[in-house]
Amino acid sequence: MPAPLKVLFVSSEVAPFAKTGGLADVVGALPKALRALNMDVRVVMPLYAGMPWNDLEVLDGLLTVPMWWGAARGRVRVGRLPETDVPVYCLEYNRYFDRPYLYGPPGDGYPDNLERFTYLSRGSLELCKALGFFPDIIHCNDWQTGLVPVYVNTVEWLQPLHGAATIYSIHNLAYQGIFDGNAMFVTGLGREHYNPGELEHFGALNLTKGAIQHSTLVSTVSPTYAREIQTGEYGCGLDGLLGSRSHDLVGILNGIDTDEWNPATDPHLPARFDSANMEGKATCKAALQKEAGFPVRPDVPLFGVVGRLTSQKGFDVLAHALHRILSWDAQLVLLGTGDPDAERFFAWADAHYGDRFRAWLRFDNGRAHRIEAGADFFLMPSRFEPCGLNQMYSLRYGTLPVVRATGGLVDTVSNYDEGTGGGTGFMFADLHPDSLANTIGWAVSTWFDRPDHIRGMRHRAMAQDFSWTRAASAYRDLYLRAYERRRGHAFAA
């Protein structure tokens, strides 16, 4: 039996243990799919308040993590990813992680976030040494783990961990981990690493920059986003640097949890369906119209939208287009929380357009499922979208996405072709209320005038493969390439 490739994931959130966004879903699911490819995969994360502390096994001894103020000693607890033998090591250090939020109250970061995630990054390497687990690949995710590739190249110099290839995955470049340059001492790295070739970026300490400079290879969560972040429009100031590593930058589309998001088995739905039998979808639509307090009419097109109310998701553009959209014979339900101004506007619109627009301003997973199932169309007018999950859920539920042509939306939705009836959704390029409204108008007219095209698109949409199995084999190729780059020879499987 050949030795398996050893992979350590470091992440600040892992589903189902702690989640604020798509990152948690990736790190909750990808290791499972890699395990099925016979890799020795392990995961490290912080132990936060609200996690099932007592269900986790406490490891013997304490982990010692060098911090700027001295040696921090913390416990390590171990759980497993559900239905797998993949260990999840949770670093316990209550001073840093036993708090109400992962990163800080809404809209704000904790002032000691640099210190907190230094503990995670440095601690994950110390844990490897304590366990005698020397990974071939260390897979780091977003800025909270950005110091790991830097440590591997510096403090681990000529140590066993120096042989590990590092992958740095960008899940959202808008969050880079930017701190005052004077805080460099917190990282434990010498001031000599505060330079434009490593951690300094326009006069600040930038963990993402350090990670891009020091990692063996860089990845992001869709091929289109990988290209976009090398441009000024999407690069958030790091486009030049990413362009300089363009041969080492790979975009791999996220998968989705096809068990949780399966219209044939979904327990959140009033009726279930699949592409061979769509009657259940009609039942879901009627139930959603009822839930929204709309007239229950199978003939009217029902649009759904679910997501964080932030400028990333283009909710401001939707707000400006709303009046035009609702002047047609169409219905729209919205589920989301976020920006207080956006919430106020949609609450007003809910009262104003009561029989055709409903805004639920809360987080409600069951309702998200019912919208995906019951709607005919799903809106995502994103300003930028590294990958996006909702459009993949809607495709699987036969709910045609209306999306802006950006990031992962380009890689997952194909635009409707009126001539052939081809495609799986409706796309627009300009981030402008008129473009959004026109494209929704296009979907509405297709609904009324070419229902056979809508039926064909639905079947095509539902047949797409967004499983993690596909993504996992792309990551395996990436790991093997990184291994060879780091060691100078191929991995001997």
Ligand code: ADP
């Ligand atoms: P992002 O990670 O940028 O927020 P994604 O489309 O990748 O966007 O994933 C968002 C996930 O969060 C989806 O699973 C979506 O259904 C869920 N979600 C977002 N807002 C809500 C909400 N208010 N209620 C229920 N689920 C939500």
